[in-house]
Amino acid sequence: MVNQTDPYDRRVLLTSDKGDGMTFEPIHKEIGTDSDSDDPVLPIGIIDDDGKWAGLRKSDLGGGSGGAVTIADGDDEALGATTDAESSSGNGSVIAILKNLRTRLGAIEGYVDGLEGFTDGIEAALTTVIGHIDTLEALLSTISGSVDGLEGFTDGIESALTTIIGHVDGIEAALAGTLTVQGTVATTSSDGAHVAIGAITNAESASGDGAVIPILKRVRTLLSGSFAALADALANPTVAAFGAFAHVFNGSTWDRIRGANAAEGTSGTGLLGAGNLIWASGPSIWERWRSISSMADGTAGGNAGQVGPVLSNESTFDRERNVVARTLLSSAARTATTSSADQTNYNHRGVAVFLNVTANPGGVETLTVSIECKNSLGVTYNAVTTFAAITPAVNAQYIFVLYPGTTGFTATTGMQVQPIPLAARTFRVTVTHSAGGSWTYTLSAQLLL
Numbered sequence: 001m002v003n004q005t006d007p008y009d010r011r012v013l014l015t016s017d018k019g020d021g022m023t024f025e026p027i028h029k030e031i032g033t034d035s036d037s038d039d040p041v042l043p044i045g046i047i048d049d050d051g052k053w054a055g056l057r058k059s060d061l062g063g064g065s066g067g068a069v070t071i072a073d074g075d076d077e078a079l080g081a082t083t084d085a086e087s088s089s090g091n092g093s094v095i096a097i098l099k100n101l102r103t104r105l106g107a108i109e110g111y112v113d114g115l116e117g118f119t120d121g122i123e124a125a126l127t128t129v130i131g132h133i134d135t136l137e138a139l140l141s142t143i144s145g146s147v148d149g150l151e152g153f154t155d156g157i158e159s160a161l162t163t164i165i166g167h168v169d170g171i172e173a174a175l176a177g178t179l180t181v182q183g184t185v186a187t188t189s190s191d192g193a194h195v196a197i198g199a200i201t202n203a204e205s206a207s208g209d210g211a212v213i214p215i216l217k218r219v220r221t222l223l224s225g226s227f228a229a230l231a232d233a234l235a236n237p238t239v240a241a242f243g244a245f246a247h248v249f250n251g252s253t254w255d256r257i258r259g260a261n262a263a264e265g266t267s268g269t270g271l272l273g274a275g276n277l278i279w280a281s282g283p284s285i286w287e288r289w290r291s292i293s294s295m296a297d298g299t300a301g302g303n304a305g306q307v308g309p310v311l312s313n314e315s316t317f318d319r320e321r322n323v324v325a326r327t328l329l330s331s332a333a334r335t336a337t338t339s340s341a342d343q344t345n346y347n348h349r350g351v352a353v354f355l356n357v358t359a360n361p362g363g364v365e366t367l368t369v370s371i372e373c374k375n376s377l378g379v380t381y382n383a384v385t386t387f388a389a390i391t392p393a394v395n396a397q398y399i400f401v402l403y404p405g406t407t408g409f410t411a412t413t414g415m416q417v418q419p420i421p422l423a424a425r426t427f428r429v430t431v432t433h434s435a436g437g438s439w440t441y442t443l444s445a446q447l448l449l
Helices: 094-175 212-223
Strands: 002-005 012-017 022-024 040-047 053-057 247-249 254-256 277-280 285-288 310-312 317-319 324-334 350-359 367-374 381-386 396-402 415-418 426-433 439-448
Touching (some): 324 426, 367 396, 426 439
Parallel strands (some): 396 415
Antiparallel strands (some): 002 012, 012 022, 040 053, 247 254, 310 317, 350 439, 367 381, 367 426
8 A cells, every 4th residue: 555645745646566557446535624715625636647646625526617728729528508699600519519510410401402403403304315316216216117118119219210211222123124204105016015194285186096194185185164053044055064963854944853752832843753742732842741640720821732631720721630638627626616728619510528536525415417518719617517526435426518410418336427518618516515524526628530
C-alpha cells in the first residue's frame, strides 16, 4: 500500500499495485473546506505527470448552471442547451451547430428527392425513346421488304422490255428487203390477179373500169349528195338514194311510215293501209280504236267505234252494266237513322237491298228500310218506296226488292217486294230507327237489269 497525500491535506487515498496497473481502493468520503474557496472538495482525483495524486474541486467541473465554458481552439466545446437557437454561421454550441446541420441535411434531402424525380423522368423518356427505336426498326424492316418487292417489279419490267426488243428485232428482220414504191405501178395480169392501184391524179372512171383509184372516185361521185334529211313529201329520186328508214307512197309523194302510236292525233300521214284506227269527223283526225275494257265512264266516245255496249247520258258515254253488287253500309253499331252514300244507276231497272242484323237492343224497337231518289237538280231526296217496319232477330237477314212488273207482297220469311222501277239515276237507301237502341247491321244492294 502507498499512501498518497491530498494536496489540500483533507484526506488520504489508498492505492495498491497488483502488477496489472494502478487501481483505486475504496475509502470513506471526506469533505473538507479549501481555504481559498468555500466550494467543497470531492474525494476525486487524478495522478499527474509526476505520479502524484491531484484532487479536483467541484468548481473544476464547471459552474453547475449549464452555461458554456470558454476554451481555446481545439479544446473541448460546450454542448449547450436544447433551447439554443440554430447557428447559421456554424459557430456556437454543439446543439446550435447540430440544429443548423439538421436544417442543411433537410435541404440536401429535398435536393436528393428532386434529383430522384428527375432521374425517374429521364428513365421514362429513355423508355419512350427505346419504344420509338423499336418502331423505327420495324418500319425499316417494312421498307426493306418493299424495296425487295420493288426490285422484283423492276426485274419484271426489264424482262418485258427484253421481250419487246426481241419482237422489234423480229419485225426488222421481217421488213428486211421490202420494196417501197412511190408513183404509179401498173401490172398486166389475168382476171383475179393483182390490179393496178393507179395514181391520185387519175381521172374518175365513168364506166367503172380501170385502176383502183379511178373506180373509187366514181363510187364517191355516186354517193356524194345522195344522203338527205328524212322528211315527208319527198319527190321520187332520179339518182341513187339511201335512207335509213322506210317511206310509204301517198299517191303523189313519199312519207315516213308511222306506227299506230305515232299516228294518234294526226291526219294520217305515213299510215299504212291497215290498222285499228278510226276517223273522227269532228276534229278531222284519226284516233286509235279503243276496246270497251279500256274505255272509262264519262269519255267523249270519239274513239269508241260503232261497236260495244256504251250508252249516252246526253253529255258523255257510259259503259252498259250487268247486275252490279255494292256495299251500302258496313257493319257497325248504330243508334240513329242512317242513310247510305249516293249511288249511281247507269242502266238498271230495279234493286234488291239486303239487311243483315247481328245485334239488336231487344224489346219492341223496329227498323224501316226506304229507297230514296235524288232529283235532277241534286238538291232533295224523295222516297220511291218505304217497306214495312220490322223487328229483326239477331243474325237474321232481310231482303227488300224494288222491281217493275212484280207482285208486291210482304213475306214472313223476311222478304218484301214492291213492283216499282228504280226511276232515278241517283239514289240512296235509308234505315230508320224507331228509338235510340243500339243495332249492329250491314246494308248491301244488287242493281238489277
